[in-house]
Amino acid sequence: MFSRRLGIRVPSLLEGSLLLQILLVVGLWLGADGFVHITGLPVPGGLVGLIAALALLASRRLSVRSLRRGSQFFIGHMVLFFLPAVLAVLDHRELMSVLGCKVLLVIVAGTAAVMVVTALVVDLCTRAKGVR
């Protein structure tokens, strides 16, 4: 009886608290990152954490509701986490010249190419499937 009551209360506490969910996401990542460091796997810890979280969700050890708000927090504020990397420009003033324009041209044209190719391939595949 006691364990059952505990089993209900802990998840509902988690489901109601954004802070706990944020800590859970960070905890999952910390565990995965530690694992990657120990084993020397050549992948980022975040990826292993993602797979671990998917496994926990799929095996029903963790409900979607106990992770959803924390997940939305991290995905919604991703721009903030990128932001410090922009200041690397300070160390690369050489990009504030013709070279920077060239690099920008590569990025614009390359990104357009990636988008056209990806969208065409995926769209044609799904259409082919729809016809069959």
Next chain:
Amino acid sequence: MELRALWHGPALATLSWSAATIAAYLCARAVHRRWRRASPPPLVTSSLALLAAAIVLHTSYHEYILATGWLLILLGPATVAFAVPIFEHRALIVRHWAALALGMVAGSLTSMVSAWALATLLGVDEQLRLSLLARSLSTPFAMEVSNTIGGAADLTALFVIATGLVGATLGELMLACLPIRSALARGALLGLGAHGMGTAKAHEVGGEEGTIAGLTMVLTGLLNVLAAPLIGAYARLL
């Protein structure tokens, strides 16, 4: 004099630069929400403000990143967070795994080949060229791949952000121009072309698009990390 020393103390620098970065982000976001169409993306306005502050205060990138690096580290938990939308749309993914896999391989190849070819054409040197290869991936993956293939990770991080900004704008144009029928293709276009920022844009377009964008972004990252040793060896041969 003493005040200046205090400013440069590690604890205070961490506190003040972190607070400044978060404040710049929140202000830029509030402004963008208020005047949606008329204002530039929050990343542009907030980073320009921070750049100006760093230049005025004679802060180097090294000092700045020492103080705010923990924010960059949070991209790790952000990657973990994608488990939720992926899990919620698992049926969609299982149904279309082949189309998605083909799209991811084709998109990744296009990304690297186009960067290499264009950069060579324009006479960009090898270090920069290698740093450009991983630009379409999400930051944590891109830095990993860049390290493996011999690029400069901090340059790659910059190019990743430039790609995200360019791609979010370009992606909107593409969605309007290309005759795309499926939400799947719209999501893949944004996820592969503009990683995190494309995914944010895709979530604005629709839930299905957002999920596919997040999924293709993460899986393409994985694909490239695994293929990186091969790509590096091949790039050195060229």
